[in-house]
Amino acid sequence: xxxxxxxxxxxxxxxxxxxxxxxxxxxxxxxxxxxxxxxxxxxxxxxxxxxxxxxxxxxxxxxxxxxxxxxxxxxxxxxxxxxxxxxxxxxxxxxxxxxxxxxxxxxxxxxxxxxxxxxxxxxxxxxxxxxxxxxxxxxxxxxxxxxxxxxxxxxxxxxxxxxxxxxxxxxxxxxxxxxx
Amino acid sequence: xxxxxxxxxxxxxxxxxxxxxxxxxxxxxxxxxxxxxxxxxxxxxxxxxxxxxxxxxxxxxxxxxxxxxxxxxxxxxxxxxxxxxxxxxxxxxxxxxxxxxxxxxxxxxxxxxxxxxxxxxxxxxxxxxxxxxxxxxxxxxxxxx
Numbered sequence: 001x002x003x004x005x006x007x008x009x010x011x012x013x014x015x016x017x018x019x020x021x022x023x024x025x026x027x028x029x030x031x032x033x034x035x036x037x038x039x040x041x042x043x044x045x046x047x048x049x050x051x052x053x054x055x056x057x058x059x060x061x062x063x064x065x066x067x068x069x070x071x072x073x074x075x076x077x078x079x080x081x082x083x084x085x086x087x088x089x090x091x092x093x094x095x096x097x098x099x100x101x102x103x104x105x106x107x108x109x110x111x112x113x114x115x116x117x118x119x120x121x122x123x124x125x126x127x128x129x130x131x132x133x134x135x136x137x138x139x140x141x142x143x144x145x146x147x148x149x150x151x152x153x154x155x156x157x158x159x160x161x162x163x164x165x166x167x168x169x170x171x172x173x174x175x176x177x178x179x180x
Numbered sequence: 181x182x183x184x185x186x187x188x189x190x191x192x193x194x195x196x197x198x199x200x201x202x203x204x205x206x207x208x209x210x211x212x213x214x215x216x217x218x219x220x221x222x223x224x225x226x227x228x229x230x231x232x233x234x235x236x237x238x239x240x241x242x243x244x245x246x247x248x249x250x251x252x253x254x255x256x257x258x259x260x261x262x263x264x265x266x267x268x269x270x271x272x273x274x275x276x277x278x279x280x281x282x283x284x285x286x287x288x289x290x291x292x293x294x295x296x297x298x299x300x301x302x303x304x305x306x307x308x309x310x311x312x313x314x315x316x317x318x319x320x321x322x323x324x325x
Binding site for chain 2: 002168
């Protein structure tokens with residue numbers, strides 16, 4: 001098993017054991033909905049809302065050999081280093097454009113990453129909105145979105161997608177990409 | 181110059197939407213909630229933030245009768261400047277060219293065919309990533325030698 005998957009397996013087990021709602025976002029969710037491209041970033045969104053929850057969460061991570069290298073309550077991102085596998089994983093507390101509510105969690109998909117690893121990944125609709133709402137959105141993000149729109153064409157919940165895109169202020173750009 | 185804090189959830193689009201509404205007609209918070217269709221709490225919090233950034237001002241309405249005094253939202257000169265720049269940028273919101281998006285469609289169609297032939301996209305992705313990672317490691321090793 002690749003080191004990345006070994007690392008993810010331990011981290012996801014920690015989340016399951018501690019009942020931390022999470023979902024894989026970004027490049028590792030892309031192959032399930034759109035095209036395949038290589039990426040070094042592993043991004044996960046975790047539903048941590050209060051400072052108290054955050055402190056507890058950081059303690060859990062450390063006790064499982066994941067060292068938080070960047071973290072502060074105001075930062076939407078925590079970067080952790082897996083001490084065993086020497087792999088960095090990005091944990092998003094406030095992923096761009098995603099509202100971490102019950103509906104978002106309900107729409108996650110459980111997917112198989114390896115023979116023994118199952119994980120929650122972001123829904124295709126929230127994936128699209130997250131990509132478009134990125135502050136540093138680039139050509140690759142727009143291509144990723146187009147690939148998801150192409151592959152998931154008949155499966156997308158358009159009402160939900162448009163509502164979330166509107167809330168995130170990216171409805172115009174979504175419509176342009178859909179039309180091209 | 182306005183600098184927007186990293187991690188700030190309020191997007192440029194949302195700022196622009198509020199400013200567009202404020203310049204198109206005289207409006208208070210309640211009017212804005214109606215026009216934008218967002219939650220009142222969200223609009224209030226966005227307005228506070230924009231007021232701090234000096235993009236908008238609040239002007240108390242003198243003829244307000246009962247209840248909480250009404251305040252109109254006024255776009256400041258900095259707000260106008262923001263809106264003008266935003267409108268110019270809005271003309272080219274797409275970073276990708278048409279060809280880039282066509283490329284993405286081809287990629288996606290290829291994956292659909294792979295899935296139809298019984299392949300797992302994630303497994304292919306992992307294999308590809310492993311190959312890319314091995315190439316990176318071997319190129320770093322040869323550089324070190």
